[in-house]
Amino acid sequence: MSRRKKHHEAHHEEHMDESWLIPYADILTLLLALFIVLFATAQVDQKKFDQMAYAFNTAFSGSPSIFDNNQAITPELNSAIPNQQAAEGTMGQEQLQETVQLSELKKQIDHYIQENKLTGDLNTTLTEDGLMIRIKDSALFTSGHADLRPESLRVGEEIAKVLVPLTQKIVISGHTDSIPINTSEFPSNWELSSKRAINFMKFILSSEKSLQPERFSAIGYGQYRPLEANDTIDGRAKNRRVEVLIMRNFRK
Structure with a gap:
């Protein structure tokens, strides 16, 4: 009788010891759910990653990309986004300042x-x-000629003066109408427009010695960039021109 009782008590204690499995299983389930949530929130937003990669590649242009290897992304990379926004803000201010400068000019x-x-x-x-x-x-x-008229020199001198304080590049281009030219000096409108652009550029540079020649270029377009149709006298007159383009340093 005593042995049977002791055996029953031992069996009861063994059964009670297995009851911890239920809360243990619940804890495992909660931990699994927690890890799933952490894994989901840890996924990298591809768009943000591309933005960060672009910002860093721009900042370190000429050097190998730091994203060429598959290293883990560190929290410090988040600074690339505000840095990029700051750079874009600075560029916008510079564009605005240049627009104001050119407007005043x-x-x-x-x-x-x-x-x-x-x-x-x-x-x-x-x-x-x-x-x-x-x-x-x-x-x-x-x-039909490319030599500057004496009375036109004042115009070139005034343009040269306003170009002195600028830092932008200057492109001087010559244009003609569509009427062909064929002389010993100018076999076509290409030569005439090019020579006019070069002569005007050389005069501007000679008028102000402080101008930097490396900022200047000259090109002849002949009749191929008309402002108006060449089928009227007025249209042809508007197409025969010299253009001085002060190029923006900051463009969108």
Whole structure:
């Protein structure tokens, strides 16, 4: 009788010892759910990663990308996003400042044009590329020639003065109408437009010795970039021109 009782008690104690499995299983389930949540929240947003990669590659241009290997992403990389936004903000301010600068320069040149009654010969336009100064060919040259007229030198001198304080690149281009030219000096409109652009550029540089020649370039487009159709006298007159483009340093 005593042995049977002791055996029953031992069996009861063994059964009671297994009851811990239920809360243990619950704990494992909770831990699994926790790890799933942590894993899901730890996934890298691909778009943000691409933004960070772009920012770092830009900052370290010319060097191997730090994303070429598969190293783990550290928290410090999050600073790339605000840094990129700051850089974009700075670029926006510089673009705005340059636009204001070119606008003021346009007003200055327009005032000179009005004072000297040159509205039929010169005009200015502010574009996405920069400030464009257009000069009618007859204000600078005689028909079919590329030598500057003596009375046109003052225009070149005034343009040279306003270019002195600038840091932008300057492109001077020559344009003609579609009427062919065939002389010993100018076999085609290519040669005529190119020579006019070069001669005007050389005069501007000679007028102000402080101008940096490496900032200047000259090109001839012939009749291939008309402003208007060449089927009227007025249209052809507008197409014969020299353009001075003050190129923006900061563009979108």
